[in-house]
Amino acid sequence: MVASISTPSCASKSSIKKKPYKRASSAPSKWSKNQSPKKRTVEKSQKRQAKISLRLSWPLKRISISRGFGVRENERHDGIDLSAPKGTPILASSGGRVIFSGNGPTGYGNMVMIMHSKKIITVYAHNFRNIVRKGEWVSHGQTIAYVGKTGRSTGYHLHFELRLNRKAVDPMIYLIK
Numbered sequence: 001m002v003a004s005i006s007t008p009s010c011a012s013k014s015s016i017k018k019k020p021y022k023r024a025s026s027a028p029s030k031w032s033k034n035q036s037p038k039k040r041t042v043e044k045s046q047k048r049q050a051k052i053s054l055r056l057s058w059p060l061k062r063i064s065i066s067r068g069f070g071v072r073e074n075e076r077h078d079g080i081d082l083s084a085p086k087g088t089p090i091l092a093s094s095g096g097r098v099i100f101s102g103n104g105p106t107g108y109g110n111m112v113m114i115m116h117s118k119k120i121i122t123v124y125a126h127n128f129r130n131i132v133r134k135g136e137w138v139s140h141g142q143t144i145a146y147v148g149k150t151g152r153s154t155g156y157h158l159h160f161e162l163r164l165n166r167k168a169v170d171p172m173i174y175l176i177k
């Protein structure tokens with residue numbers, strides 16, 4: 001597993017070992033060996049896209065992407081970063097059930113996880129404050145938290161992840177244009 005954290009702007013792979021969900025064990029070792037996860041990721045994403053019909057709405061009203069998904073300078077980023085002022089409402093990308101709300105794995109700060117179906121989970125991290133609780137059902141577009149910079153974050157932003165079958169994929173593929 002790649003362990004270096006060169007950019008302190010966001011939670012990195014090495015900081016999420018203790019996360020409350022399991023990671024598919026095969027991906028990280030493959031990635032670190034090949035050093036070219038981009039092609040692999042794209043191919044897999046396209047396959048998934050064909051299998052799963054999923055439409056997510058943006059978790060913030062105004063979108064400013066400060067960092068995309070994937071590896072940059074040998075550091076993996078499991079989501080996308082959306083910069084926004086402190087306290088900006090974070091909206092559920094789709095309806096579902098809150099499966100985690102609290103202090104996330106190291107680096108994630110205050111975090112909310114929503115399960116939309118058995119295989120589809122979205123993650124919202126670095127929150128200033130979470131306003132939903134574990135077990136709660138939320139509707140599409142409902143405010144679930146407010147933007148902050150808790151955890152490993154140098155500025156106010158939302159770290160947004162999409163997990164399909166527990167594996168992080170690029171949420172941009174599924175976000176409504």
Ligand SMILES: [Zn+2]
Nearest residue numbers: 010080081159
């Ligand atoms: Zn991030």
